[in-house]
Amino acid sequence: MTYKNEQLSEEKVFKDPVHRYVHVRDRVIWDLIATPEFQRLRRIKQLGTTNLTFHGAEHSRFNHSLGVYEIVRRIINMFEDRPHWNKEERLLSLCAALLHDLGHGPFSHSFEKVFKLDHEQFTQRIIVGDTTINQILEKVSPGFSQKVADVIGKTYKDKLVVSLISSQIDADRMDYLIRDAYFTGVSYGHFDMERIMRVMRPIDDQVVIKSTGMHAVEDYIMSRYQMYWQVYFHPVTRSAEVILTKILHRAKELFEDGNYTFKLEPVHFISFFNGDVKLDEYLKLDESIVQYYFQLWQDEDDEILRDLSERFINRRLFKYVEFNPNLQMKEWMKLYKLFQYAGIDPEYYLVVDSSSDLPYDFYRPGEEGERLPIHLLMPDGSLKELSRHSDIVEAISGKKRTDHKLYFPKDRIEELEDKQLVKQIKQILYGQGEVENVR
Template sequence: MEYSKQKLSEEKVFKDPVHRYVHVRDRVIWDLVATKEFQRLRRIRQLGTTYFTFHGAEHSRFNHSLGVYEIIRRIIDDVFDGRKDWNREDRLLTLCAALLHDLGHGPFSHSFEKVFQLDHEEFTQKIIVGNTEVNKVLAKVGPDFPKKVAEVIAKTYENKLIVSLISSQLDADRMDYLLRDAYFTGVSYGHFDIERLLRVMRPREEQVVFKYSGMHAVEDYIMSRYQMYWQIYFHPVTRSAEVILTKILHRAKQLHDEYYSFKQHPVHFYSLFEDEMTLEDYLKLDENVILYYFQMWQDEDDSILSDLCTRFVNRNLFKYVDFDPAKQFKVHSKLENLFKEAGIDPNYYLVVDSSSDLPYDFYRPGEEEERLPIHLLKSNGELRELSRASDIVDAISGKRRTDHKLYYPADFIHDDTMNSETKQKIRSILESL
């Protein structure tokens, strides 16, 4: 029997707190889960530094990837199967893309990417088409199969319906991470009626649409997403940990560039620091490796690297105040000078961090990060864009919300053993913000 059609002798299941069970019958899926590249995702947290704020948020990209696979499996096996716009031949491709969509995430994900100008989706594609165990499994399906999976991840695959299932404004990826992140952080506002959403999903030639009668379930999802971003993903304490994390990595790179003699040499970072990162080097990085260095760097002679690592390891985070960089740039400049006077390096200890989200957008052709809207399917077959039918979604549609915080080490500012007059000025400015 062709490898692509092989089934396991009996169904395998993963017990899952969100979906109860993740079901696997396809040999290809079972073999992909067993690859070392997929197992690596056990060592990458789904929510980065959020565990500093919500102690339950220790779940991994491995958990999430299985969850996305399970949602897609339910959609194409239970909802789409037999419908005119769905081709059964696309089933395995869609399942593999769902399972592997986050394969290229690095340690602490987006924070890590920003420091080193990396793109996890590019690394996902490299893993899929490169010299990896994942590629060997996919290539057994067909010589061009890895390329097809990579194209779905890149959103360039010719069948846009498959792409929209995994990457759109309402996709399996978002459905799983909202429910999963709400569960592990212990909050209630990330929940929505996924059973209803799946029941009203319909395949169309270009994208997934939703029956008009299910509009309220879609509204519920949009509002859950809105709340999760501002209550969980953009939480200022989590962002404080991210600020320290990024500053540690910047400091380590600067010291490397200055030929500083590390007590614990950052051998796993050399190719990153020198912009020569290979796929093999990248796959050796996970959060266990990063945290090992942070633990060891607490004893470095460089006071900044040592202090920042000690803060991160022991959760002595920066404090924050609301700050508008557009209106208060003179205040920031004055604070920078005072920090220097006080012997505190503002490059590492005075940080403006901004978070921004667009919860739902209508179609804006030609614009950067162009988003396809969510469409509702009326009984006569016509499509109606969601914000034109829903007053709730219309109220937030196309409206970007941004939050700015100024982060600083309160313990330094309140330590008057030296430069007390300068630090008093700093405190006065911060208290006035």
């Protein structure tokens, strides 16, 4: 029996709070899970700083990756004897599902933003690079690792395989919505996943949904909408992300300045500061390492780095007010000057943060980041785009919701000795009248 088709002598299972069990029978999958690159995902939290808002959100990218694999495994079992499904793509689909988040760094999106990284590119680099993952995939067949990378990069020729882990209703989204709802303790993310999987059908190059399952899909889309605004974009979580981002910016600025001496040289960050990150260096950096530096930076000589690190470690977060930069730029400029006068660096302590989400979109050809719509399979065999048939989905289709907040250290403001200055700042922040004289 070839390595590609080799099965374990008995099925292995992972006990899972969301799917009850994650089933593994393929030797390839079992070997991939055991690699250092995949085990690293145990040390990357799925939701970054969200555990500072919802204390149960301690689950990892490892948990989620196993969950996505399990959903795809179940979908493929249901597709097995259906036309349009190519059985030869089974192992490729399972490997892509398992490895789709392999390149996430510590605190994921905040980290990417500061250092201008892309976790999908790093996922592909890990898969095709000099790694244990690559060695295992190449044992399946020469070039197999590139196929897996292409699926994750959405460039693989069989778009049906791509859509299993990357579409508007895919295994990735289904797992993280239910898993994140479970660990945060909220009710918003729950929907009937079993029902959705039962009404999925492979048609040509996409997965479609039997029209009888439309209401389960409506529920899924509304769950996603609620999770984004109640959990993922929670303003307290965003406050922690703002501070995290500013810590990394400050450390980078001090390093680039060349005149500052860290008490402990930040060796794990140097390649990130220089913008030349080698793959082995990327894989060595996880959240435990980052937290270690934050602990140390509480004792740094630089006041800003010291203060921000202490805030993050001890959850002394910034407060926030509603703020629209498109309409309130004059107020922001006044605050900027007042913060400077008060000796509070506005570059680090006066931060506008914006969140936006498009819960569902229909097909817009040629647009950047175009999304393939969800199609319903009608009783007569025709396909109908979801928002044309669902009043609920039509109501939110193509409607981007954006939210802006202004974050600031309320405690630093209140500690100022100049009480008139405190009053001026608060008047602008809390809208208690116009300030005439800004110093």
